[in-house]
């Protein structure tokens with residue numbers, strides 16, 4: 665579903681990059697600092713990958729559905745859950761460009777580093793918001809707009825990051841309230857002789 669990259673093919677080695685682990689720790693920490701999680705919450709991670717963020721948060725939630733379009737990523741989530749005896753994480757394969765949620769009424773929907781791979785962000789946001797129950801919260805982490813140098817090997821992506829101010833406007837237009845944003849992390853990459861810093865935002869907003 666995501667343009668330009670076969671995420672299933674890289675699933676088994678996805679967690680080998682320390683930068684990805686650090687990012688997941690930072691995104692999970694920013695979520696915990698800003699959003700009151702509780703053990704009654706049914707949650708969904710959209711574009712979970714191998715569940716890096718999900719496994720940092722699942723202990724504070726009732727249940728997390730890890731949704732991804734790459735079956736290989738979900739197989740890794742299932743292996744990890746089994747190995748760690750985690751019984752409140754399940755997987756859902758999404759084979760459409762726009763997320764097709766199996767149920768509604770989630771108290772918390774989150775995603776990290778997915779929106780820039782999504783062709784139609786507006787339709788994706790609408791589908792995620794439709795999945796929230798009243799009082800539920802949507803939290804989205806992604807790259808702040810960058811110059812196109814973030815992805816290696818000329819990987820084709822839909823967007824070179826996302827403008828958090830624009831995202832907040834979209835969420836308000838779609839009826840969410842109390843939208844906020846923070847910089848959750850900064851990814852540093854060596855680009856030739858230069859070190860390049862890519863900020864990652866977390867935007868969250870409530871359905872009332």
Ligand SMILES: C[S@@+](CC[C@H](N)C(=O)[O-])C[C@H]1O[C@@H](n2cnc3c(N)ncnc32)[C@H](O)[C@@H]1O
Pocket residue numbers: 665666671684688710711712713714715716717731732733734737758760761762763775776777778781782
């Ligand atoms: C850059 S990876 C991020 C994975 C994970 N969130 C992380 O931080 O490690 C993007 C993920 O989004 C998934 N994805 C892209 N488009 C999707 C869609 N329409 N529905 C579900 N998953 C999607 C990809 O398969 C991939 O696993």
